[in-house]
Amino acid sequence: MTNRAxxxxxxxxxxxxxxxxxxxxxxxxxxxxxxxxxxDIVALDGxxxxxxxxxxxxxxxxxxxxxxxxxxxxxDRFDLGINHVGYLAAATDGDFVYLQTRDxxxxxxxxxxxxxxxxxxxxxxxxxxxxxxxxxxxxxxxFVVIYRQPGTASYTTLNYGPGFEGESSEPVQHYWxxxxxDPGVIAAAxxxxxxxxxxxxxxxxxxxxxxxxxGNTYSIVIQDVQAxxxxxxxxxxxxxxxxxxxxxxxxx
Numbered sequence: 001m002t003n004r005a006x007x008x009x010x011x012x013x014x015x016x017x018x019x020x021x022x023x024x025x026x027x028x029x030x031x032x033x034x035x036x037x038x039x040d041i042v043a044l045d046g047x048x049x050x051x052x053x054x055x056x057x058x059x060x061x062x063x064x065x066x067x068x069x070x071x072x073x074x075x076d077r078f079d080l081g082i083n084h085v086g087y088l089a090a091a092t093d094g095d096f097v098y099l100q101t102r103d104x105x106x107x108x109x110x111x112x113x114x115x116x117x118x119x120x121x122x123x124x125x126x127x128x129x130x131x132x133x134x135x136x137x138x139x140x141x142x143f144v145v146i147y148r149q150p151g152t153a154s155y156t157t158l159n160y161g162p163g164f165e166g167e168s169s170e171p172v173q174h175y176w177x178x179x180x181x182d183p184g185v186i187a188a189a190x191x192x193x194x195x196x197x198x199x200x201x202x203x204x205x206x207x208x209x210x211x212x213x214x215g216n217t218y219s220i221v222i223q224d225v226q227a228x229x230x231x232x233x234x235x236x237x238x239x240x241x242x243x244x245x246x247x248x249x250x251x252x
Contacts, residue, residue: 029060033077037242038066040090040133040187041229042097044112047075049097050229050240051088059083065097065114070233072246078114089187090229091134091143093163098134098143102186105131107164124158124168133188135195137161142169144195148184153177155185157195178209178219189230189237191251194218196237198230208237208249218252 036052043049048068056062062083067076085106088099096117099108105125109117122145125131129147132155136143142161148154153176159169179185179199187198196210206222208230222239229240237249 027059030058032056032058033064038228038240038244039088041231041240042090042092043231043233043238044092044097051099053087065110080114080116089133091136093136100131100134102131132185133197135188135190137190139192146185146188151181153181178207187230189232191232196230198227200226220249
């Protein structure tokens with residue numbers, strides 16, 4: 001058989017296999033975000049911002065940036081043009097909303113009207129360290145990013161700042177057995193001197209654990225409910241829930 005004939009046979013077989021595997025080649029591109037639970041939240045310009053944790057399985061853009069009034073009323077939403085990113089942790093430096101995936105630590109910087117400014121890979125996140133929330137510390141103009149070793153209660157924090165430019169700080173190790181190992185910490189927020197982590201305990205309750213640089217800790221348990229995000233506004237912790245409701249909790 002000549003090379004040309006062999007190439008034709010291989011091409012024909014490939015086309016037949018493709019047709020057999022794709023009896024219905026239509027890809028559902030329907031925008032379907034209304035029933036999705038929320039991801040993490042951030043407070044910016046007097047509003048709360050959040051993304052949806054995409055559960056549709058559809059193709060095309062399926063993730064929006066939602067803008068809420070502090071009473072929970074939906075004000076606006078912006079198409080981010082992304083898909084298959086799952087739950088997104090969030091933080092803000094007062095100018096942009098920063099989003100990060102849990103699977104591979106991919107970072108996105110988005111304006112308050114949903115404009116994608118940049119996206120980049122987090123070099124620390126990977127198979128042995130999973131991104132587990134981030135917060136902006138205005139005290140030192142840097143982001144604190146939390147990572148977890150999968151299947152354990154061992155965590156690492158790194159500081160990046162200003163922004164995510166340049167080198168990070170040296171990693172700091174933590175052990176937080178108060179959180180169930182799956183999924184562990186999912187989100188974080190910062191109030192002056194305090195890092196607040198949001199996750200769930202072994203009984204499925206929402207657990208918010210704060211610690212300061214002096215070794216002091218403070219915990220809040222919300223019984224029989226699993227929250228989806230956390231942010232700090234003035235002297236209150238704002239907690240979001242998958243059904244797009246919000247709750248304000250006074251800081252200690």
